[in-house]
Amino acid sequence: MKLEWKSCLKIGVTVGVLYLFIQYWSLIASGMGLVFHAASPLIIGFVIAYAVNILMSFYEKYYFPKAKNKWILKSRRAVCLLFAYLSLIGIIALIIGLIVPELVNCVKLLLEKIPPAMERLAEKLGTNTEWGVYFDNALSMTKRGDVDWKELANKAANWVVGGVGGAMGAVGNVITATFSTTFNIIMSIIFSIYLLAGKKKILDQVNRVAKAYMSEKLYNRTVYVCSTLNESFHNFIVGQCLEAVILGSLCAIGLLILRMPYAGMLGALIGFTALIPVAGAYIGGAVGFFMIATISPVQALIFLVFLLVLQQVEGQLIYPKVVGESIGLPGIWVLAAVTIGGSVLGVGGMLLFVPLASAAYKLLKNDVNQRNGVMELQEETMDNEEEEVDE
Secondary structure (H helix, E strand, O other): OOOOHHHHHHHHHHHHHHHHHHHOHHHHHHHHHHHHHHOHHHHHHHHHHHHHHHHHHHHHHHOOOOOOOHHHHHHHHHHHHHHHHHHHHHHHHHHHHHHHHHHHHHHHHHHHHHHHHHHHHHHHHHHHOHHHHHHHHHHHHHHHOOOOHHHHHHHHHHHHHHHHHHHHHHHHHHHHHHHHHHHHHHHHHHHHHHHHHOHHHHHHHHHHHHHHHOOHHHHHHHHHHHHHHHHHHHHHHHHHHHHHHHHHHHHHHHHHHOOOOOHHHHHHHHHHHOOOOOOHHHHHHHHHHHHHHOOOHHHHHHHHHHHHHHHHHHHHHHHHHHHHHHHOOOHHHHHHHHHHHHHHHOHHHHHHHHHHHHHHHHHHHHHHHHHHHHHHHHHHHHHHHHHHHHO
């Protein structure tokens, strides 16, 4: 086989780039991290815009879809965008209103119970363990006047001064981090609004650029992959939210029937944490068990049993119908995606890897079916040709 100089040049450039990439991976990784950090408001804004667009598209279906009045047509996008953000803010406010007050009351109750428990623990330690010896020695030293109060005062003063300096530094870091986070959130929301307000124009521009620089085959393939990704993410978000609402409602109703404390709050918490696939409800269950245990350990155990039963019903009946069919991904691959995503990116990885795995599964399935269909068609053609030759 004869090698052309262009092929050799491509191979040489590829090998050189690969070598530089491996040799200077630490610098490349730090540079990529810096770029992602700088672009984080835009990335978060895109994620917000994608989620809000689901609500916005829902309102666009019902806000005078066949109207011909120019004022209604002009106001359509702005009104639907406003309704979408107001709906999202209302949902978040409802969840916070249900969870935070009850959580504050639980913390207050816990703080009221801690001092008596500590006193009882101190009494037991003072009489039955070695700690009691140290406790009695400290008391006897104080009574005899053997304690060097001046030295203790100097140590206390030094500790206070050092603590104040460290506290001031910590306060400064907290203020800086809070300002930076607030700024990023504001910029992300503004960017998401701009994306949603001009989404049609932006999509048209992207299509024009893609058609200009891509071949027709590559363009069609790219559109197919992007549409599959969009379908997977859309179905996953809608199905996961619907499943969370169903699970939270069933949990709240069951706790009310069982006369459990914090029924509404725990229903909202279980529903909110259920947005995390597979493991979310168990996280909410652990918090709920701890809260109920501050009132009654027996009721906390009953809550755990109820939640386990509800999780079985949800896993066998609700999730396969609501989420499983919508994303078209078998349960074993959902579990694998959650495990890998959680190991790589934490909770965000759990939410990201499931629709990505669903899209990859659909693309691979369609490609395999297409290839098998072509092979079967070729085999049928060869069989027909053989039959004609025999005749």
